[in-house]
Amino acid sequence: MPGDPRFLSPVDLHTHSSVSDGTEAPADLVRSARRAGVNTVALTDHDSTAGWADAAGAAREVGVTLVPGMELSTRYGWKSVHVLGYLFDPDDQQLVAETARIRQARRTRAEAMVARLAVDYDLTWEDVLAQTTPGSTVGRPHIADALVRRGHVDSRSDAFETLLHPRGGYYEPLYAPTPLDGVRLIRAAGGVPVLAHPATRGRDRVVQEDYLDRLVDAGLFGLEIDHRENTEDGKAYLRELADRHGLVLTGSSDYHGEGKPNRLGENTTPVEALQRIIEHATGSEPVYA
Numbered sequence: 001m002p003g004d005p006r007f008l009s010p011v012d013l014h015t016h017s018s019v020s021d022g023t024e025a026p027a028d029l030v031r032s033a034r035r036a037g038v039n040t041v042a043l044t045d046h047d048s049t050a051g052w053a054d055a056a057g058a059a060r061e062v063g064v065t066l067v068p069g070m071e072l073s074t075r076y077g078w079k080s081v082h083v084l085g086y087l088f089d090p091d092d093q094q095l096v097a098e099t100a101r102i103r104q105a106r107r108t109r110a111e112a113m114v115a116r117l118a119v120d121y122d123l124t125w126e127d128v129l130a131q132t133t134p135g136s137t138v139g140r141p142h143i144a145d146a147l148v149r150r151g152h153v154d155s156r157s158d159a160f161e162t163l164l165h166p167r168g169g170y171y172e173p174l175y176a177p178t179p180l181d182g183v184r185l186i187r188a189a190g191g192v193p194v195l196a197h198p199a200t201r202g203r204d205r206v207v208q209e210d211y212l213d214r215l216v217d218a219g220l221f222g223l224e225i226d227h228r229e230n231t232e233d234g235k236a237y238l239r240e241l242a243d244r245h246g247l248v249l250t251g252s253s254d255y256h257g258e259g260k261p262n263r264l265g266e267n268t269t270p271v272e273a274l275q276r277i278i279e280h281a282t283g284s285e286p287v288y289a
């Protein structure tokens with residue numbers, strides 16, 4: 001039976017393909033999920049749904065349930081806040097327009113960072129483009145890959161800790177809507193918004209509780225608690241918040257292929273939480289194995 005809970009678990013609700021800054025094509029990512037024993041996977045590329053169709057094809061082929069989604073870039077003051085959206089209508093005009101705007105801003109911003117880096121390092125915009133697939137969402141990970149390729153740093157992580165760090169001297173902030181507008185956009189498109197890794201180091205209590213109240217009023221549905229970058233103290237706080245506001249708690253790998261050490265299925269979401277998300281969504285449906 002489609003959606004039979006016995007076949008859904010384990011559930012990994014946050015992954016990236018080469019449509020953004022992961023290293024595997026969407027179909028390959030779904031095949032990797034199969035091999036890793038993950039039975040339900042959400043594809044959540046940054047600010048793009050371009051991988052949905054290929055991921056769906058592979059999901060049918062190999063018998064994995066696919067939850068189509070996205071990780072929307074938002075900004076709260078100087079803080080970058082990621083909002084996961086699940087099962088929204090990918091043709092919703094406002095969401096399509098806003099994600100196109102963010103992707104364009106990401107490109108302009110990456111070009112600005114590369115121009116700054118090029119003063120001190122042998123690096124061109126073409127080097128960065130060579131690390132992306134056509135039409136993909138450009139991000140600092142692609143600049144990192146180009147820097148690795150040129151031998152300026154050893155790894156993506158090394159690049160993030162040095163040259164690409166906000167205080168590294170070459171950083172440029174990214175235009176993005178507020179988290180509140182992000183949540184509203186996803187809801188208006190029939191989707192289910194979940195705050196991504198809200199308790200990472202240095203991002204503890206990413207949003208103050210009065211602002212969280214407003215996000216919940218606007219339709220925020222869950223908090224991603226089981227994520228390798230959330231601190232233990234932060235997780236305890238998230239659990240309290242979820243209790244107080246009636247939010248679901250999710251877990252995921254935030255897999256980026258070879259771009260990060262995160263492994264598929266290293267953190268998972270309870271089937272009951274997934275079912276609540278599916279029941280709440282009106283924009284699109286999972287592709288059931």
Ligand code: AMP
Binds near residue numbers: 021140156158161259
């Ligand atoms: P951007 O959205 O362009 O500012 O870049 C942020 C992205 O880089 C996030 O999606 C992270 O997954 C990725 N990222 C952040 N830190 C690291 C790191 N240390 N190693 C690899 N990827 C990272």
Ligand code: ZN
Binds near residue numbers: 016256
């Ligand atoms: Zn990423």
Ligand code: FE
Binds near residue numbers: 071082196197
């Ligand atoms: Fe994120």
Ligand code: FE
Binds near residue numbers: 014016254
């Ligand atoms: Fe992510």
